[in-house]
Amino acid sequence: MAVIHCQNLNRSFQQGDAVVKGLDEVSLTIEKGEFVCLSGPSGSGKTTLLNAIGALDKLDSGELSINGVRIDNLSQHDRAEMRLNTVGFVFQAYNLIPVLSACENVEFVMQVQGVAADIRREKALSILAEVGLAGLEHRRPAQLSGGQQQRVAVARAIVSEPSLVLADEPTANLDSKSSKNLMELFVKLNTMHGITFVIATHDESAMAYCRRMIRMVDGKIVSDTPQDAVEVL
Numbered sequence: 001m002a003v004i005h006c007q008n009l010n011r012s013f014q015q016g017d018a019v020v021k022g023l024d025e026v027s028l029t030i031e032k033g034e035f036v037c038l039s040g041p042s043g044s045g046k047t048t049l050l051n052a053i054g055a056l057d058k059l060d061s062g063e064l065s066i067n068g069v070r071i072d073n074l075s076q077h078d079r080a081e082m083r084l085n086t087v088g089f090v091f092q093a094y095n096l097i098p099v100l101s102a103c104e105n106v107e108f109v110m111q112v113q114g115v116a117a118d119i120r121r122e123k124a125l126s127i128l129a130e131v132g133l134a135g136l137e138h139r140r141p142a143q144l145s146g147g148q149q150q151r152v153a154v155a156r157a158i159v160s161e162p163s164l165v166l167a168d169e170p171t172a173n174l175d176s177k178s179s180k181n182l183m184e185l186f187v188k189l190n191t192m193h194g195i196t197f198v199i200a201t202h203d204e205s206a207m208a209y210c211r212r213m214i215r216m217v218d219g220k221i222v223s224d225t226p227q228d229a230v231e232v233l
């Protein structure tokens with residue numbers, strides 16, 4: 001079953017007197033375990049598409065299913081539920097809570113999900129170790145580098161084992177080494193846990209890790225091609 005199935009998605013924005021088409025008849029199917037890059041010039045609709053797939057924004061029209069369940073017609077409450085249980089988000093602003101430690105930031109989502117405190121702590125520590133942050137669990141975001149904060153954001157996104165991770169410019173604020181480490185981590189999570197990744201990026205070194213390249217221009221998909229990705233050992 002497809003993880004993402006979009007049919008004729010449309011989303012317009014009013015900008016003064018003009019109407020801008022963020023998504024213009026976008027149709028797309030992404031299967032479980034794919035590792036997909038969304039590319040295209042600034043303003044081409046990448047973030048709008050990620051927001052639609054992650055049920056963060058409403059559509060004007062079209063059908064959108066995640067794991068076989070229609071989400072375009074869900075109530076706000078059900079959309080929030082779907083996000084919580086199915087999708088992990090990694091954005092360029094890490095959106096970590098500054099007063100909480102790395103571990104508490106990762107635990108936060110599980111707390112909302114009602115996971116018991118001892119299980120929460122155990123899972124958070126184990127996932128932080130998996131993303132290479134063992135020993136730094138009790139630091140607050142301001143005491144971590146940009147790359148380390150991004151890893152906390154990744155740990156938080158994947159701790160509840162989502163079937164899908166949506167990442168918007170995840171390497172934008174990282175130096176080239178941190179960026180490479182992050183992409184290798186994504187590939188590892190993709191191969192070991194079968195998590196599907198959709199990554200919007202302008203960063204050519206990040207694109208090189210993706211196995212399917214979808215390019216957008218003016219709210220439309222203009223090309224969709226497979227790619228031989230960089231091997232991660």
Ligand SMILES: Nc1ncnc2c1ncn2[C@@H]1O[C@H](COP(=O)(O)OP(=O)(O)OP(=O)(O)O)[C@@H](O)[C@H]1O
Pocket residue numbers: 013014015020021022040041042043044045046047048049
């Ligand atoms: N909330 C909004 N209000 C008005 N216009 C918007 C809004 N969100 C997006 N747009 C417009 O929709 C179009 C697509 O924007 P989007 O952010 O999806 O592009 P993008 O490809 O992600 O760009 P970038 O690479 O710069 O992040 C742009 O013309 C943008 O100005």
